[in-house]
Amino acid sequence: MAVIPPSIQFLPILWEQFKKQGIDPDNLSNEETIERAVQAGVTAIESIKEPVLGCVQADTWGFRERLFARWGEPLYDLEFFIALSVEIGLEWHEIYRPRAAKDNDILFDVIHRLHARGCAISQEILLLLTGGFSDGALARWRSLHEVLVTARFIFKHGRETAERYYLYQYIESSKALQKYQEFAELLGYTPFSLEEENRIETIQNDLVNQYGSGYKDQYGWSLFALGKKGAKFSDIENDVGFDYIRPYYKMASNPVHGDPKGIYWSMGVESDKSISAGMSNLGLANPGFLTAESLGFLNEVLLDLRPNGKNQILKSAQEKIIEDISKKFMEIHHVIIEEEKQKNQET
Numbered sequence: 272m273a274v275i276p277p278s279i280q281f282l283p284i285l286w287e288q289f290k291k292q293g294i295d296p297d298n299l300s301n302e303e304t305i306e307r308a309v310q311a312g313v314t315a316i317e318s319i320k321e322p323v324l325g326c327v328q329a330d331t332w333g334f335r336e337r338l339f340a341r342w343g344e345p346l347y348d349l350e351f352f353i354a355l356s357v358e359i360g361l362e363w364h365e366i367y368r369p370r371a372a373k374d375n376d377i378l379f380d381v382i383h384r385l386h387a388r389g390c391a392i393s394q395e396i397l398l399l400l401t402g403g404f405s406d407g408a409l410a411r412w413r414s415l416h417e418v419l420v421t422a423r424f425i426f427k428h429g430r431e432t433a434e435r436y437y438l439y440q441y442i443e444s445s446k447a448l449q450k451y452q453e454f455a456e457l458l459g460y461t462p463f464s465l466e467e468e469n470r471i472e473t474i475q476n477d478l479v480n481q482y483g484s485g486y487k488d489q490y491g492w493s494l495f496a497l498g499k500k501g502a503k504f505s506d507i508e509n510d511v512g513f514d515y516i517r518p519y520y521k522m523a524s525n526p527v528h529g530d531p532k533g534i535y536w537s538m539g540v541e542s543d544k545s546i547s548a549g550m551s552n553l554g555l556a557n558p559g560f561l562t563a564e565s566l567g568f569l570n571e572v573l574l575d576l577r578p579n580g581k582n583q584i585l586k587s588a589q590e591k592i593i594e595d596i597s598k599k600f601m602e603i604h605h606v607i608i609e610e611e612k613q614k615n616q617e618t
Contacts, residue, residue, distance in 0.1 A: 334550050335402070339401075344599055346559070349397060359570055360573065364383070371383075378430045380433075381433045381436055386569055386572070389419060392411055392415045396562045399411060403550030403552055404550065408562075409557060409561075410526045416513075416520055416561075417504065424507050432492070435486070441471070441474045445471050445475040485501070488502075493506070522557075537554070539551030556600040559600040563593045567590070571586055
């Protein structure tokens with residue numbers, strides 16, 4: 272069994288395996304030498320896989336203990352709030368969905384499904400936060416925000432918009448079909464038959480004839496409610512009063528894409544001179560409180576579908592929960608900032 276140094280340096284062990292077998296990795300002259308080098312690499316990997324994983328897991332759990340020592344309280348509160356939100360959705364499923372299904376209430380169905388998606392995304396964010404991945408958590412919050420804005424917009428504009436949103440999935444299928452057909456066999460999938468292609472194309476054409484040529488464009492389902500040609504997500508945001516969140520949304524877009532801002536800026540590092548390649552206990556505040564606030568707004572959309580006394584109590588109660596979560600996240604954030612200032616002054 273290979274001895275693993277505390278820093279878990281695999282590559283020196285690999286180079287040592289090459290040296291023992293007389294392999295020069297910079298001079299692989301023939302197929303036999305290449306095969307020997309590959310086998311040496313496999314042998315090195317197998318020899319240290321178990322101890323390396325042990326060290327990695329020990330480091331991971333040690334990091335999480337330190338993370339929870341600092342961020343545990345707001346993370347526990349956020350976990351509770353997500354669980355409460357899931358329970359709200361489950362209760363609605365049991366109490367209201369049977370009647371909504373009987374009445375073919377497409378508005379209820381769309382909002383209920385968006386709420387469920389938001390709860391699932393929130394749980395993903397929580398796992399990223401507890402793992403110390405603040406950039407990933409913020410990127411997933413961006414998706415939660417999109418779900419919230421969509422739900423609020425559809426709720427505001429009613430059944431007609433809900434129907435257009437529901438049917439727009441066929442436009443998306445038609446758009447995806449061409450590329451799927453082009454690369455299906457290369458990727459190991461079975462292409463759609465010509466009959467199926469024609470069926471999907473016919474559905475798209477029927478919808479465009481019904482709703483107008485703009486319906487097939489991005490966010491075409493929203494044009495009727497917006498009363499304009501062409502739409503961007505920011506138009507939907509503005510319509511429901513969430514334009515003030517745009518700076519956070521733009522910031523959340525950085526870790527999503529391969530743009531320069533996303534690799535030269537990270538909430539998980541102290542400055543742009545550092546490079547983030549894993550876990551960090553920095554930067555959890557923004558995705559933490561934003562998740563609580565967005566999920567709370569999403570709960571409100573669902574609760575407002577069937578307004579009553581109980582739902583009003585839930586809306587009021589969650590306001591206090593969200594306020595406490597946000598306060599705790601930001602308090603810890605400011606403590607960290609002060610600690611960093613002290614370190615910089617001392618150095």
